[in-house]
Structure formats: structure tokens, C-alpha cells
Amino acid sequence: MNTEATLGQYYQTDSVIHRLDPRVKLVGTLLYMISLFIFNNIFCYAIAAVFLIVVIILCRVPLTHMLKGLRPILILMLFTVIFNIFFTPGEYLWQFGILHISKEGIKTAILILIRLTLLIISASIMTLTTTPNRLTDGLEKLFAPLKLIKVPVHEMAMMMSIALRFIPILMEETDKILKAQTARGAGFDSKKLTTRIKSLIPVIVPLFISAFRRASDLALAMEARCYHGGEGRTKLYPLKYAARDILSYVFMGIYIISLTAVGIINAKISLVNAIADIVSK
């Protein structure tokens, strides 16, 4: 089985970012992503990049590990960039058939590349520094107000954490079944698509059956220990904001304000430029 670093799998180490309340990280990541979409000019991206670099340094996850996780997305990024370079209309620098490179194309491609990189890294920092359990805890707490309108927040969070817990177990199970069927002479590397799909049946059927069996066992075990949903349930480690969490919110505020300021100034300058253009004409 492939146990290489996958995108954003929890990386165990001790850092300020790891210790932050999951709610801070969730809200922070969301705000950060929104900010990237609202302020899409090079100056704002520079500020966003600086902010992210500080977080990367603070979270003490090796950069190589983080970049390894990005590898699967590389193709998607490359595709987006190429598409933007060749198909954005504007002032042409080079042309061949329907392909052309324009000044605007290059500009958008660069901006999109920066934005995608920042987005993906920021999202993966959240999952790299937070265990799935704490993440669901954070989500449950953040969405707790929805309980008032009868949304089963606790149950949804529980389902999510169980699902996450089951991923490695099912991977191991898949590995075992694959080996057992290989030993019985099953081939999984046929060139023909139909044979290949058919050859998966001996793996998928036992896998589903084992997943159902495990699910029903778990449900029984939970009931036997008097689990009855979220009502009146308390936490072993309740989430509480510490000083560092408050401080993080303050930093987030400063970041948003400075970004807004730069954004406004930038917009004004381009407005002035545009007016000057028109006037000079």
C-alpha cells in the first residue's frame, strides 16, 4: 500500500500552530481563503504570502513534507496555468491558429498560480497541524448554534470522525483482500477496461461486506456503552480559548485590515491611472 505523505495528512510535532484551538484554525483558514478571492492583485498577494510564510515557519512542519503533499495537485495547477496563458484574449505577443499568448494571459496565469499555491498550502497547513478528531470537535462547536434549528450537529460530527477513523482500517483491509485474491491467481493489471473492472469484483464485494460488518459491530458496541446521541453529552477535553487563541484572532484582524487598506489604495491608484489615461486621450 502507498503510505507516502498524502495531501494534508496530520503531521505530528509540537508547535504553537498545533496547539491552537481548532476553531481558530478553521475560521482563520476560511478567512484567509476568502481574502485571496476578494483581493486579487499582486500587492495583496505579497502580504498574504508573507503572512503564510510566518505561519509555515511557526508550524514546524518541514517544507519538503508540505511540498511532497502538493505533488498530486501539480498537474491540475499546470493545466490551469497553460490554459490561462494560451486562451486569454488581450494584447497578443504571439499567435498560432487559435493559440495565442497575450500580456493579460501571462498576468492572470501568474496571479492564478500564486493564488492556487497559497490556497492549497493554507488548507493543508490546517489539516497538517490538526488531528481529524480535533477538527471535527472544532466543527461541532462552531456549528453548535445550528442545533437551535434542529440540525443534528453532534451526530454529523460523530459520523465524520468515525468515517475518518475507518479510512486506515479499510485501506488495510483492502490490502489484505488484494493479497488473498492475488494468491488465488486473480490478475489486476489487464489492459482491457472491462476485464479490469470485472477483476475488481473479488475485492470490492468482500470489502463492502467487511465494512458493513464493522459498522454494525461498532454500532452495537456504542449502544452497549449507552451512547444515545449528543443530548446531555459532555466532552473529556472541552474546547476552551486560551490567550494564544485570542492573540491569533487579533493577528487575523490585523491581517484583514492591512489587506483591505492595500486593496483600497491599489484600487484608487488604478482608478486615477484610468482617469489620467482617458484625460490624456
Add this chain to the structure above:
Amino acid sequence: MPIITDHLTYVYGAKSKSKKTALDDVSVKIEDGQFIGLIGHTGSGKTTFLQLLAGLIKPFSGTVYLDGEDIFAKDYDMKTLRGKLGIVFQYPEHQLFEETVFKDVCFGPKNLGLDEKEVQLRAYEALKLTGFEDDNFYRSPFELSGGQKRRAAIAGVLAMKPKILILDEPTAGLDPGGKKEILDLVKSLCKNQGITIILVSHSMEDMAEYADRILVMNDAKIVLDGTPTEVFSHYDELKGYGLNVPQVTLAMLQLRECGIPVRTDAITVEQAKKEILRVLR
């Protein structure tokens, strides 16, 4: 078809931080027609060893020779291996997938490329051999009891008519009657058809009764190798590996401590009876 392992080593997660050597420089020769018992405490590397013999995982270093051929060589055809060597995993019933037991047993021989008639003949033979009731041949494997499922799964491997049969704890979770039937079946395959057997078990009594030769694994290495009588004479050593000698041997050791001059090399009840009678006369 002797099996020879040559400095066989296997490491889990070789590239990651959490390296685990599960098999360390193992060189053994397994002769034709022997009944080999493999014992060792949990995590000593037994399953890893068996999977290497079956060519299901690639060694870190060293190799396995079957019939004088290197099974991990680039040009070795794994199909030959699958026809010669069958492996029954721990809880083999988890690999059943077809609509009927009979169809499931046909899966292995079909993969060997035999014609329909031969496939059905072999499946029938194998099911008969494992003592599977005729009435259940066309039932869904998922409606059977645990013991019946186990038989069906073992039949699925036997139907491939291997010359070497590997079984990883085939009796785990069976009642004493079912356990004895399976072990008797395996023994008769070895005796009457000359099939080489490699069987993992945690029961010292079973090993004493059935095996011709016992390999003891501890911490990724083979530490003892010999006939059951030889191996079980190393009482203190086995204790150190978290294993034991059969109950009767233990009883004989205690009789000796009490001053009764019995020899302590009896490993089965029958041998112990003879020895005690000899002393009493």
C-alpha cells in the same frame, strides 16, 4: 519443490521515519513433503515471512528460490508460482465473494486457465475433501456459519492443487472439533499427497502432534529450528520468547521436580503415558 530463502529481509516503511524490520536475514531450506510448524509470539514476523514465500510482497533484500528459480527475478512468471503454492490467510472467510460457494471455489482454478470441466471437477473434489456438506454447495457463502465459511475458503485454495500449502492460523476461532478436522485434513494432504505444509499456530500441543519440523520466530529472526522434540527441549529459551512447551511436557518437568525420575522429552499425551508407565513398572 524445495523452498530456499536466502538472507531474506523485509522492512515496513523503509523510507519513512517509523521503520520496522519485520524479517531479518532469514535463510532456511524447506524440503518437499514436510509438515513445517511456524511458531512465534504476536508481531514476530510470521505473516510477513509467509507473504514473502508466496511472492505477495517484495523483499527489502535477499530472495526466495522455489524449485531453484528466483521468484523475485524480473523474468519470473508469477503464474507458475500461483499454481504451485497456495496460501490460506488468517480468517480466509473474509475473501469469499461469489453468489454461491461452488462458484467461489471455482475462482482459483479458473484463474489458472483450466477448462470448465476441470475447474468444476477440482472444485467438487476440494469441497468434498474439506468435508463440506453437499446441501450447502449452492448456497450463498454469506449465509453459512463461521466454520463452514472457513472450510469453503480453504477449499478455494485446495482447488488450485498446490504442491506447497501455507496456512496462517487456519484454526483461529474454531471449536475443538472443527479445529481437529482441519488439522487432520492438512496432515492427510501432507502424508497422502506429499504436499509440503507450512502452518502457523499458537497451540504448542497441535504443533507437537502434527509437525515434522518446527521453526521458532522471535523478533524477526528464526531462532530455533528442529524436530518438535528438539525444539520443545529448550524450555527456558522458549519462555524467553514468550512461548511455551506443550502442557504434558510441563507436567513431566514438574513430576521430575517432585523427584520422580521421568524423562522430560515427551511432547504428546501418548508419549507421556508410555514414559510414566515405564517408570512406574
